[in-house]
Amino acid sequence: MWDFKYLQSAEKYNEAEMKTRDRILEMTLKLFNEEGVAKVSTNRIADELGMSPGNLYYHFKSKEHLVEWLLRRLESDLTPFMQSGDTLVALDDMWLSLHLSFEVIEKYRFIYTDVDFLLHEFPRCGERIRNMTLSAVETARTVCSNLARSGVLKAEGAEIDDLAFQIVFTSTCWSTFSRLLSQQDASAPGYAAYHVLTLLSPYLVEDQRHYMNYLRGKYLK
Amino acid sequence: MWDFKYLQSAEKYNEAEMKTRDRILEMTLKLFNEEGVAKVSTNRIADELGMSPGNLYYHFKSKEHLVEWLLRRLESDLTPFMQSGDTLVALDDMWLSLHLSFEVIEKYRFIYTDVDFLLHEFPRCGERIRNMTLSAVETARTVCSNLARSGVLKAEGAEIDDLAFQIVFTSTCWSTFSRLLSQQDASAPGYAAYHVLTLLSPYLVEDQRHYMNYLRGKYLK
DNA sequence: GTCTATATGCGGATAGAC
DNA sequence: GTCTATCCGCATATAGAC
Numbered sequence: 001m002w003d004f005k006y007l008q009s010a011e012k013y014n015e016a017e018m019k020t021r022d023r024i025l026e027m028t029l030k031l032f033n034e035e036g037v038a039k040v041s042t043n044r045i046a047d048e049l050g051m052s053p054g055n056l057y058y059h060f061k062s063k064e065h066l067v068e069w070l071l072r073r074l075e076s077d078l079t080p081f082m083q084s085g086d087t088l089v090a091l092d093d094m095w096l097s098l099h100l101s102f103e104v105i106e107k108y109r110f111i112y113t114d115v116d117f118l119l120h121e122f123p124r125c126g127e128r129i130r131n132m133t134l135s136a137v138e139t140a141r142t143v144c145s146n147l148a149r150s151g152v153l154k155a156e157g158a159e160i161d162d163l164a165f166q167i168v169f170t171s172t173c174w175s176t177f178s179r180l181l182s183q184q185d186a187s188a189p190g191y192a193a194y195h196v197l198t199l200l201s202p203y204l205v206e207d208q209r210h211y212m213n214y215l216r217g218k219y220l221k
Numbered sequence: 222m223w224d225f226k227y228l229q230s231a232e233k234y235n236e237a238e239m240k241t242r243d244r245i246l247e248m249t250l251k252l253f254n255e256e257g258v259a260k261v262s263t264n265r266i267a268d269e270l271g272m273s274p275g276n277l278y279y280h281f282k283s284k285e286h287l288v289e290w291l292l293r294r295l296e297s298d299l300t301p302f303m304q305s306g307d308t309l310v311a312l313d314d315m316w317l318s319l320h321l322s323f324e325v326i327e328k329y330r331f332i333y334t335d336v337d338f339l340l341h342e343f344p345r346c347g348e349r350i351r352n353m354t355l356s357a358v359e360t361a362r363t364v365c366s367n368l369a370r371s372g373v374l375k376a377e378g379a380e381i382d383d384l385a386f387q388i389v390f391t392s393t394c395w396s397t398f399s400r401l402l403s404q405q406d407a408s409a410p411g412y413a414a415y416h417v418l419t420l421l422s423p424y425l426v427e428d429q430r431h432y433m434n435y436l437r438g439k440y441l442k
Numbered sequence: 443g444t445c446t447a448t449a450t451g452c453g454g455a456t457a458g459a460c
Numbered sequence: 461g462t463c464t465a466t467c468c469g470c471a472t473a474t475a476g477a478c
Contacts, residue, residue: 202423
């Protein structure tokens with residue numbers, strides 16, 4: 001009987017805690033994306049939530065932990081794409097996968113626009129970002145190899161390596177560059193996909209290139 | 222007679238002042254590059270120079286002014302390359318121009334690695350960086366057009382625009398990405414040139430592509 | 443030009459009451 | 461879980477003596 005009550009109250013306890021934790025993480029993500037990690041203080045985050053700084057620190061014991069948990073979320077949101085390397089054999093599959101992963105990246109864009117700050121300020125987070133990026137290169141290489149094997153892509157050896165590298169480079173740095181070029185930047189994820197497809201374009205076999213130009217065109221309304 | 226003396230002393234005054242100003246700017250550049258604008262305080266810069274904070278503020282009345290003067294230097298170091306668009310008709314010329322401008326960019330890399338912070342913290346500087354980048358795109362477009370006209374490059378219209386855009390994107394963001402991938406990063410400017418040449422590669426006419434692969438190869442010791 | 447001393451405020455983070 | 465109050469340190473920037 002009180003077992004049940006205990007469980008209930010434990011559940012309630014967790015639910016409430018998770019709710020506050022999530023509210024904090026969501027506000028943190030919003031502010032970090034909008035104003036940058038360096039400029040947004042923990043006090044500021046608490047303020048915007050109508051919450052005391054003490055309470056925020058009850059849930060996350062340092063600013064670094066806020067970054068770390070957001071990074072975990074990014075990692076887990078990207079996992080499906082990182083594991084799909086071998087299932088992508090057609091251009092269509094690859095395009096969809098790219099497009100969806102850019103939406104994830106755009107959601108956590110501060111990780112990329114503030115990467116240099118994170119590298120210096122929170123080395124442990126920097127290490128995670130580095131590892132994530134390195135395995136993204138591996139995934140991209142696998143995808144390109146498979147596209148080449150299935151005859152969609154005409155590239156070999158070093159060309160594939162360079163291509164995979166440039167795809168990840170573009171994915172990683174695009175938000176920084178697009179924010180530099182214009183303050184209002186709603187269309188950023190679409191253009192990232194556009195530019196990655198542009199990188200692939202010259203290596204595609206003729207008929208696939210036409211199809212891809214059709215896909216690319218859709219990003220330029 | 223005291224006219225002369227007056228001039229002399231005015232000169233001395235300026236020499237001394239310029240020397241201190243330059244020492245400050247050089248140390249600032251070094252520290253900003255190594256640790257980021259957000260992390261390096263004006264007190265820290267003064268400390269490293271064995272100088273008082275008051276003295277530093279006598280020469281530069283705010284942190285923003287330090288950034289602004291370094292930005293001016295970057296702009297003036299890049300000017301020759303920005304104006305050379307129409308004189309580059311061979312691949313060789315373009316390559317050399319690229320290589321040299323990457324050395325300049327690498328020298329002021331903090332401008333690029335901290336661009337998002339600068340955009341938020343010092344909007345006036347952000348505006349300058351944006352304008353600089355936009356005119357770099359214009360220059361790149363001119364260069365690509367000329368290479369196409371002289372038969373080195375096989376590209377037209379939208380392809381040239383995309384290419385120019387990607388060249389500037391790569392130049393701008395390369396240092397951020399290379400720093401993400403490895404802490405020790407001496408070879409960064411070389412690799413930036415390598416990747417820009419890789420972007421051009423598929424659009425070059427046959428014989429030029431072989432020559433360019435030779436150039437690219439030199440970056441991979 | 444350069445220094446010492448200092449104003450002023452905000453940053454991250456903690457203690458202890460409720 | 462949440463709040464109030466607060467510690468401590470460092471940041472930018474200035475005043476005024478030398």
